[in-house]
Amino acid sequence: MPESGDLRVTKDDHQVALERQLSEPWHRRADRDEQLLVPLADGNNWKRVRFWLIDHFTGFRYGDDFDALNVVFVHEVEPGVELTSEYCMKNAERWARPQLRAFDVRMGPVQSQKARWKDTDIAVRTADAVVDYGIGPSQFSAAWAAYPAYTNACLVFAFAVPWGDHRELAVKVRDRWIEEGVRRLKPLTKEPPHRLED
Numbered sequence: 547m548p549e550s551g552d553l554r555v556t557k558d559d560h561q562v563a564l565e566r567q568l569s570e571p572w573h574r575r576a577d578r579d580e581q582l583l584v585p586l587a588d589g590n591n592w593k594r595v596r597f598w599l600i601d602h603f604t605g606f607r608y609g610d611d612f613d614a615l616n617v618v619f620v621h622e623v624e625p626g627v628e629l630t631s632e633y634c635m636k637n638a639e640r641w642a643r644p645q646l647r648a649f650d651v652r653m654g655p656v657q658s659q660k661a662r663w664k665d666t667d668i669a670v671r672t673a674d675a676v677v678d679y680g681i682g683p684s685q686f687s688a689a690w691a692a693y694p695a696y697t698n699a700c701l702v703f704a705f706a707v708p709w710g711d712h713r714e715l716a717v718k719v720r721d722r723w724i725e726e727g728v729r730r731l732k733p734l735t736k737e738p739p740h741r742l743e744d
Contacts, residue, residue, distance in 0.1 A: 558710070559613075560708070560710040560711070561710070561712050561715065563591075563608065563613035564613065564707070564712055564715040564716060564718075566587075566591070567587050567588060567608065567613075567707075567722070568719060568722060570588035571587070572585050572586070572589070572726060572727065572730060573586055573588075573589025573590075574586070574730060575589055575592065575606065577594070577603065577739065578594065578741075579739070579742050580734060581733070581734050581735050582604065582701075582733055582739050583730075583731070583732040583733075584604065584703075584731065585727040585728075586606060586616075586727075587723075587727065591609060592607065592608050593607055595607050602617045602618065602619050603620045603740070604617070604618050605617035613707075614706065614707045614708075614719060615706050616705045616706070617703075617704050618701060618702070618703050619638065619704070620699055620701060620739060621634065621637055621641065621701075621702065622698060623637065623698060623699060623700065625698060629694035629696075629700060631667065631669040631692050631694055632669050632692075633700075634669070634692035634693065634700030634702065635669040635692035638692055638702040639671075650678055651675055651676070651677045652675060652677070653673045654673050655673065656672070656673045657671065657673065659672070659724070661691060661725075663693060663728060663731065664729075668693055669691065670691045670724055670728060671689065672688065672689045672720065672724070673687075673688055674688070675688055675706075684708055684709075686706050686709060686716065687706070687707050687709070687713075687716045687717050688704065688705065688707075689704070689705050689720050689723060690702055690704040691703050691704075691728045691731075693731065695733050695738075696733070696736070696737065696738045698738065699738035701733070703728065703731050705727070706720075
């Protein structure tokens with residue numbers, strides 16, 4: 547027990563993890579089949595994972611307790627469509643709405659902004675949201691960016707940070723991902739990536 551006058555505050559593990567996300571350098575890690583490089587702050591503490599019940603290309607979690615997570619989706623489009631980031635975003639959000647409803651994710655107001663990727667502006671959306679895993683609601687800050695990365699497919703890169711008791715830190719981590727991470731996503735193939743058979 548601290549002595550009288552001892553003002554030290556013990557940080558919880560989630561707070562420490564979020565602070566590392568704000569201070570550690572960026573690295574890139576490949577998907578299992580090395581078709582895409584995904585930017586990760588504090589890259590050694592992310593683990594590539596499969597998120598069950600949602601169709602995605604690759605994903606990573608930060609820390610053992612999912613202090614942050616990201617996921618990449620590939621959306622193929624009809625031949626002849628002129629791809630733009632906004633087209634990719636609208637297509638992805640149309641696909642995502644029923645997925646979010648199925649998991650009872652309740653989104654707050656969605657904000658729009660732009661980020662640079664290669665030599666173009668890409669669409670980015672942000673929102674705070676709540677999901678109930680059956681043990682009580684969990685709040686998180688999320689962002690997602692849409693890339694017209696291929697002639698016949700879009701990439702959507704999404705990032706989420708649970709608040710725990712640290713909403714302001716979670717928002718800062720999310721904002722760093724937009725400002726610094728979005729531009730670092732790097733396709734390694736000319737054709738859209740696809741998961742090879744397990």
